[in-house]
Amino acid sequence: MEINNIQILELPKHLDLRGNLSFAENERHFPFAINRVYWIYDVPGGEIRGGHAFKMQQELIIALSGSFDVIVDDGRSKQKVTLNRSYYGLYIPNGLWRHMENFSTNSVAMVLSNTAFSEDDYIRDYESFKHYKNA
Numbered sequence: 001m002e003i004n005n006i007q008i009l010e011l012p013k014h015l016d017l018r019g020n021l022s023f024a025e026n027e028r029h030f031p032f033a034i035n036r037v038y039w040i041y042d043v044p045g046g047e048i049r050g051g052h053a054f055k056m057q058q059e060l061i062i063a064l065s066g067s068f069d070v071i072v073d074d075g076r077s078k079q080k081v082t083l084n085r086s087y088y089g090l091y092i093p094n095g096l097w098r099h100m101e102n103f104s105t106n107s108v109a110m111v112l113s114n115t116a117f118s119e120d121d122y123i124r125d126y127e128s129f130k131h132y133k134n135a
Contacts, residue, residue, distance in 0.1 A: 001095040003074040006081070009060065013087040022087040024112065030060045030091055032114035039064070039110045043103040050099035053123040053132070057115045060089040061100075066107025073097040075133040083109075097129050 011029055014021045026033045040049050050070075061070060067084035074096055081090050082102075089112075092098055100109060115121060123129045 001074060001093045003072060003077050003079050003096070005093050006072050006079065006096070007091045008081065009089045009091050011062075011087045011089055020087075024060070024062075024089065030089065030112070032058050034112050034114070035116050036113040037110065038113070039108055040100070041108045043068075043107065045103075047103070048099050048101045049103075049109075051097075051124070052099075053097040053129050054094050054115075054121050055123065055132075056094050056118075056121050057113050058091070058093050059114070060091050060112040062086060062089045062110045062112070064108040064110050066104035068100050068103045068107050068109060070098060070100050075130050095133070097123075097126065 009030055011022045011024050024030065043049060061083065063083035064086050067082060070081045070083060070090055070092075072079050072081065072092060083090055103109075123132055
């Protein structure tokens with residue numbers, strides 16, 4: 001995959017004086033069916049999360065609270081995307097390196113994934129990732 005395959009997807013939002021509501025539906029608001037949901041929170045200042053690529057996993061990352069940056073890398077170029085609205089999700093197809101940084105206080109990142117967890121799906125070494133991309 002190339003860096004230009006990532007997308008910011010706007011999720012539905014219903015504005016209400018009592019509080020707003022957003023939602024996401026399988027294969028309607030993003031191009032896969034959900035098999036796993038996980039969230040990242042209580043990240044200490046200055047810490048980085050991620051730092052890997054997936055062979056098969058696609059994901060949609062949403063900032064449910066606060067803000068953070070997602071750095072996506074295809075082995076040739078990088079792009080930084082700031083997530084800070086709960087009705088925007090960053091779609092990342094498989095085969096791209098990513099990490100998350102600059103977490104604000106009390107931020108929560110929710111990740112919707114098309115696969116169940118499998119350690120075999122991860123590429124955790126950047127040099128191995130570059131080799132994988134050139135194979």
